Amino acid sequence: MSSGNAVVVVGSGLAGYNVARELRKLDAEVPLVVISRDAAGFYSKPMLSNALASKKTPATLVMKDAAKMAAEINARIVSNTGVQSIDTQAQTLTLSDGEVLPYRDLVLALGADPLRLPLQGDAADTVLSVNDLDDFARFAEALDTAAGGQPAKRVAILGAGLIGCEFANDLLAREIQPTVFDLAERALPRLLPPEASARLQAKLEAGGATFRFGTGVSAVNRGANGLVLTLSDGSTVEADVVLSAVGLRPRTHLAAEAGILTGQGIMVDRQLATNRAHVYALGDCAEVDGHCLPYVMPLMQQARALAATLAGKPTPVSYPAMPVVVKTPAWPTVVCPPSARAEGQWKVVSSDEAIEARFVSSANPDQLLGFVLQGKAVSQRQALAGQVPSLLS
Numbered sequence: 001m002s003s004g005n006a007v008v009v010v011g012s013g014l015a016g017y018n019v020a021r022e023l024r025k026l027d028a029e030v031p032l033v034v035i036s037r038d039a040a041g042f043y044s045k046p047m048l049s050n051a052l053a054s055k056k057t058p059a060t061l062v063m064k065d066a067a068k069m070a071a072e073i074n075a076r077i078v079s080n081t082g083v084q085s086i087d088t089q090a091q092t093l094t095l096s097d098g099e100v101l102p103y104r105d106l107v108l109a110l111g112a113d114p115l116r117l118p119l120q121g122d123a124a125d126t127v128l129s130v131n132d133l134d135d136f137a138r139f140a141e142a143l144d145t146a147a148g149g150q151p152a153k154r155v156a157i158l159g160a161g162l163i164g165c166e167f168a169n170d171l172l173a174r175e176i177q178p179t180v181f182d183l184a185e186r187a188l189p190r191l192l193p194p195e196a197s198a199r200l201q202a203k204l205e206a207g208g209a210t211f212r213f214g215t216g217v218s219a220v221n222r223g224a225n226g227l228v229l230t231l232s233d234g235s236t237v238e239a240d241v242v243l244s245a246v247g248l249r250p251r252t253h254l255a256a257e258a259g260i261l262t263g264q265g266i267m268v269d270r271q272l273a274t275n276r277a278h279v280y281a282l283g284d285c286a287e288v289d290g291h292c293l294p295y296v297m298p299l300m301q302q303a304r305a306l307a308a309t310l311a312g313k314p315t316p317v318s319y320p321a322m323p324v325v326v327k328t329p330a331w332p333t334v335v336c337p338p339s340a341r342a343e344g345q346w347k348v349v350s351s352d353e354a355i356e357a358r359f360v361s362s363a364n365p366d367q368l369l370g371f372v373l374q375g376k377a378v379s380q381r382q383a384l385a386g387q388v389p390s391l392l393s
């Protein structure tokens, strides 16, 4: 397949494969190339944080391997190969194996890197984070063998955000009692009002988790009985495995080196276009019209819009209200965060079985700007989502 007139997608995560699939629905002919520095198997990343409970392995998480994906979307898939540089003038990419690949249109779906805390200690390099299949394989292996060749019993999680709480819940399924550390004072502080944080914490604690708030971890060392974490108050705690879940940073380096504008993410307009002609970005790496939303629903909206643009019908992305399910079966939770610029306050109705928190506008208390539903209230997700204004209409 000649690629001088090809659409080249860099990245085989949900963003890369979804835009490729959507484009194929609209254009059966255009040469399509997907390049990935990983094995390019198709998998659902959200399943990484409930794989233990669902007894998934790194192998069974892969729904389709690269060869199946190549056949399905009629594309050349270049796996285990990184893109090293982009020449936006010549419209070419240089790959890690030296190939220079021309493109008609380039789609960057590069994802995001886990943030790393600046930890001291001789075992700081053993701290894991789980952001892709290879990471999950290392985590699963550590859980099986970290306690002197025996299954881990003690897991320390750094970060009580969405991912940290999901892993805490999932570890309970393996009868591991995790300890979650966070410098903040409560769980998911950016997404939940205090009552909802407290209830989620209480439910996870009832299942066997422990939370240490207002406590950072400064060092991880090897000890006689496993790993020894030094906390910000100078005390120490032992663990078999340490998992870091303190956030992600969009991968912008490759784009910035090519002269593409970057801010928090690779900056694109509502047509997912960068400042360089024929170069687009979507998914976790992209900052779309000022918004970085590292979740699946936004990237599905982006993929559909970008595919239409690439197929010849310029289409801006729109964002309806997009609730996110927090995968904590110990206390089911759905969040639909108000936009960062929204002005208002939380109105919380709480019972033993449910919490319904509505974020209403200061100017008009009848206007719902976001919500959190927990317990039995999660069934109201669609009804409330319909009342929240679109983020990008």
Ligand code: FAD
Binding pocket: 010, 011, 012, 013, 014, 015, 016, 035, 036, 037, 038, 045, 046, 047, 048, 049, 081, 082, 083, 084, 109, 110, 111, 112, 130, 131, 132, 163, 251, 254, 282, 283, 284, 285, 293, 294, 295, 296, 297, 299, 324, 325, 326, 327
């Ligand atoms: P990625 O999946 O990270 O893909 C990036 C791709 O780019 C990879 O294939 C990588 O190999 C490739 N790449 C990077 N650099 C290069 C290079 N230089 N050359 C070649 N290839 C390159 N969201 C939800 O909405 N709901 C959830 O329940 C949820 N749960 C989650 C649980 C976990 C544990 C995690 C980590 C995230 C979760 N998310 C969830 C977020 C969601 O999974 C992500 O927003 C989404 O998967 C991002 O997809 P992506 O394709 O943008 O990035």
